[in-house]
Amino acid sequence: MPFRRSAPVWPAVHSERRALIRDLETLAPELWAQPSLCPGWDIHDVVAHLVDSAKTTRLSFLRGLIAAKFDFDKQNANGIARARGATPEATLAEFRRIRDETKTPPAAPATRLVEAIVHGEDIRRPLGILHSYPGASVDAALRYQLKTGVSMGGGKERAAGFRLQASDTGLEHGSGPVVRGSSLVLLLAVSGRPVAEEEFSGAGAAMFVRKLNQTS
Structure with missing residues (x-):
């Protein structure tokens, strides 16, 4: 939500x-x-x-x-x-x-x-420590990163050209090949953190990871 x-x-x-x-x-x-x-x-x-x-x-x-x-x-x-x-x-x-x-x-x-x-x-x-974050908090952080440029610490450019779909909260953003993952994984990815391709699904997953590796 x-x-x-x-x-x-x-x-x-x-x-x-x-x-x-x-x-x-x-x-x-x-x-x-x-x-x-x-x-x-x-x-x-x-x-x-x-x-x-x-x-x-x-x-x-x-x-x-x-x-x-x-x-x-x-x-x-x-x-x-x-x-x-x-x-x-x-x-x-x-x-x-x-x-x-x-x-x-x-x-x-x-x-x-x-x-x-x-x-x-x-x-x-x-x-290897697992922590459950409230979905509303992660979504708020992800929305902010998606509207903020990389030069200002955000991830707008990393997400450009893809349709990001949060599999757990329902958040959707952008247009293009679909990249599906948890809201936390999407937040880490657009924030420039290394995320394995297996944590994503959708037609755009492999392309998205390649872009991340080139721009992070």
């Missing part, structure tokens, strides 16, 4: 932060060094990024961007270095402390939901 306009984003974000914290609490310390789905980032880095992002205001984002000379990758790296604790336990403790924050950089609130879900999977998928 679609995510209603009146449905607030922040309770969904806070719920996902709490769920991820519960998963991280059972993680052996050595697994925090395992690579995530984000190239060059391990699990600890992703958690540190989530901590830094949750503490970032519009003003501090602009200050950080200026300090990084408008290099977004450098800004992210600076944020990770700032938020990453000396141990996984220290970083997790800070994540617990800020889990209910409602701060945000100068972006739509929906970006916080995209971040909570996509980065949650950046951590869970490599570790």
Whole structure:
């Protein structure tokens, strides 16, 4: 079902932060060094990024961007270095402390939901951790990514030329060869995360995966 306009984003974000914290609490310390789905980032880095992002205001984002000379990758790296604790336990403790924050950089609130879900999977998928996300939340994040360009962190161009169909929520978008998958898998795909061809079906599945591999 679609995510209603009146449905607030922040309770969904806070719920996902709490769920991820519960998963991280059972993680052996050595697994925090395992690579995530984000190239060059391990699990600890992703958690540190989530901590830094949750503490970032519009003003501090602009200050950080200026300090990084408008290099977004450098800004992210600076944020990770700032938020990453000396141990996984220290970083997790800070994540617990800020889990209910409602701060945000100068972006739509929906970006916080995209971040909570996509980065949650950046951590869970490599570790083999399964998590059930509310369909309305995933659909809201997917809709945002589908209308936002890649240069702004979205996935509009990745989806262009295909008819995406969410097999679990009924969301449909675009025109062209049909690509069917769960709303979560479609969200990860258009967000530039690696997704196996077997997770899709439909006449356009193979072509869609080839496009993703060329553009991600």
